Amino acid sequence: MNTFPEAASRAIYEPTLRQTIIEGIGITIQQVRQKLPYLAQEVEAWINWHSRTSEPAEYFLHPAAFPLFLLPWWAEKQVTGSRDLKFQTDLACATGNFYYYTRIVDNLMDNHPTVEQRLLPMSGYFMFQFNLVYQNYFKQNHPFWDWCDTIWSEFCDICAKDVRLTDIDEKTFTNIVSRKCCAGKISLGAVLYRYDRLDLLEPWMKWVDLYSCWHVLQEDLFDWKKDLDLHTETYILSEAKRRKKDDDLILVWLADEGFDWAITQLGVWMWDLKKMEVAPPETQRFLDQRETYMLGQRDRLDKGLQFISRLASLRG
């Protein structure tokens, strides 16, 4: 049974940020209780199911999670030297709502829904609550909204395209698939718009795009078996089909060379990320932590991979 990697989580999420996320997600849940008289229990049970502990926010504090909450946290400190904790808590609440929206839609499309079919009307609820947070910070004619609409449309477009892809090469991966994480830019952009630091918008967006390539590929790498079982097409699986010998199993290619191929690719992107000047020192530390965590995951698989490789060579 997987246990929660507490130490790695605490290294990435400092105590004040943890508390901010816990409060933000707490508001999200409190709102569900207040605003959905018919269904609060069912929706809350579904939310709690994700964390599998008594603390729903724990789900978001996993060291391998996309840094949805970290991006605005870093950016605000970077541009103001401090943090408005009320603002950050609200952003955490918005992000929680966004994530629950995504989870409902994604689980239905990934062919592994549990109760999401019945919960589908909640997608509109969560999306609206996500939007509502930003209404408290930006007037209706603020340029933030045009930018936010563009990112949101891009996010919807890419997710709808992604599910239809039947073969993914490097170009498709970097131009389409990895940009599935682009909605994570919204809370980051909100910080930059709020403090009028639009000069940082483009470099930060490039950082998120590149980090997304790294994040999605390493996720696909470690989830390859689940994706294969669910017939979810990913870059690593498409690459495996292209590169393996005709009669080889995907698993054998992964053990022989696939993992190394992916780790090398991840290394290149990580190297490029570390060179990007827009990121403050704490972001650079995060990259080191993520890389270490990911390599630890790979190391844990290493013996198994070597065994499979040896077995395949005997068979060959």
Next chain:
Amino acid sequence: MMLHPPEFLALVKDGVGRAVERVHDEIPLSADPVKDWLMSLSGTQEPADYFLHPAAFPLMLLPWLVERQLNNKVDMEFQTDLVFSNANLYYYIRLVDNVMDGHATVETKLLPSAGYFMNCFHAVYRDYFEFGHAFWDFFRVTWEDFCDVTMADGLQTDMDEKTFMTLIGRKVGAAKLSVAAVCYRYNRPDLIPLWDQWTDLFGRWHLFQEDLFDWQQDLQLGAITYFLCEAKRRKRPDEPEISWIAREGLDWGFEQLSGWMKELQRMNFVSQEVSSYLESREKDLLERREKLGSALEMIRQLSRRKSNE
């Protein structure tokens, strides 16, 4: 009154056309399958046809009628924006409903577009109301209620009169938003509670008559409707639903509808145009009932003969 005056038809075509065409600009990667699906809804080359069917819920017509009542003439740009918003709202609802009902064909793969439609529906109102405006509180409460009620509907395993009246009739609640937008724009928020009541009551009438005519399809799909639940409760133990429906169910159903229609007709804050609209809907309903008459009579006789045996 003509059900749809020509200037109204033109603006619906304009607003819905904008919603359909915009997918190419805003979601270019997924535009083709999304547009194919949108076009499949109308079944014609004109996507607006879907919303102009005489038996459709008057989602586009209500704000138009309300503005004509309040201002005598309509602001075409405002109304086209409302049509655009409502078309996107409807596409969002259709995607979600079809996946929930379990009879989705292509909709599951299109689900991410639901977020796009939802945003288009919502964003239109930013051009008309500042965020501090009372409209947004109304929007929030109405939308949250709509989401709650829609999900609650999907969880029902039985439906009685109370559930239908208090819950299901409110499934059309999102239609209140564009009506309220008109009322707020013309500084008539006093009319909003009245229009809310009207919409709830009309929603009840509309959804029930749909269930009444679609009972066969609903029965095949295993859908839980008030009408079918009532059939199961009221029919004789060994009687098929169709026999109860022919014997007394449709009469019972039309009686319910007639009662709600009378209540609607007593709501005298609405304009003559709205009253005429109700008359035309009722007339249409009675004509459809008439057409069912001979088929039902045959089933009635068969049923009588069977129960005499």
